[in-house]
Amino acid sequence: MKAVLVQIYGEAGARTDNEIKTMKTDTTAVAAPLPTVDAKASAKKTVEDTINALPANATEASLAAVEVAWKALKEYQDIGGKVDAKLSTKLNDAKDQVKTDMLKNLTIAYDQLDKNNKVAVKELKEKIETAVELAKKDNLFGNGIGNDSTFKTIITTTLGNVRDAELASVIKAINAIQLNVTLSDQAVVIAAKAAYDAFVEDWTDYAFPYDAAK
Numbered sequence: 096m097k098a099v100l101v102q103i104y105g106e107a108g109a110r111t112d113n114e115i116k117t118m119k120t121d122t123t124a125v126a127a128p129l130p131t132v133d134a135k136a137s138a139k140k141t142v143e144d145t146i147n148a149l150p151a152n153a154t155e156a157s158l159a160a161v162e163v164a165w166k167a168l169k170e171y172q173d174i175g176g177k178v179d180a181k182l183s184t185k186l187n188d189a190k191d192q193v194k195t196d197m198l199k200n201l202t203i204a205y206d207q208l209d210k211n212n213k214v215a216v217k218e219l220k221e222k223i224e225t226a227v228e229l230a231k232k233d234n235l236f237g238n239g240i241g242n243d244s245t246f247k248t249i250i251t252t253t254l255g256n257v258r259d260a261e262l263a264s265v266i267k268a269i270n271a272i273q274l275n276v277t278l279s280d281q282a283v284v285i286a287a288k289a290a291y292d293a294f295v296e297d298w299t300d301y302a303f304p305y306d307a308a309k
């Protein structure tokens with residue numbers, strides 16, 4: 096070891112004690128952030144354990160476990176670690192299985208959806224958006240869970256149809272108010288105002304054009 100250090104210091108041009116001390120300090124600073132043998136071994140074991148714990152047939156319910164294994168693998172690779180090809184294959188298979196199951200479940204949910212039920216449509220829209228973001232997190236599924244733009248467009252259009260139907264009802268209620276309003280029209284005006292207020296409050300967070308129901 097002494098001979099190796101002498102060679103390093105010599106090649107760096109260090110001759111005096113101060114120069115050698117400076118090099119020692121620099122070398123220590125460079126080596127400090129490097130992982131120890133034990134840390135690398137621990138990271139490897141974590142990767143192996145988390146991947147081996149994955150089910151043979153992963154489903155959407157396995158998403159959290161797949162995320163943990165994927166994160167462990169990335170962290171291990173960041174410190175120069177490599178895993179057995181069989182483990183990589185198992186993790187990739189689990190990712191594909193989860194992705195397929197997520198797509199299947201979202202498709203079934205949309206097919207069974209009451210497309211006139213505002214609450215149900217909004218809930219599925221949020222679920223799709225959450226699934227898309229989860230899929231893209233840490234590049235877990237690369238470009239996402241499938242054709243994300245199509246999924247989001249379909250559910251957004253469905254929600255837009257619900258909104259348009261409600262807007263049409265509001266417009267109808269407003270149009271029911273006579274041009275020359277009298278006290279006898281009070282109930283009609285109140286109903287139209289209530290419908291309008293409810294519509295505005297309910298759809299404030301949704302970016303749809305207000306002339307869509309013309």
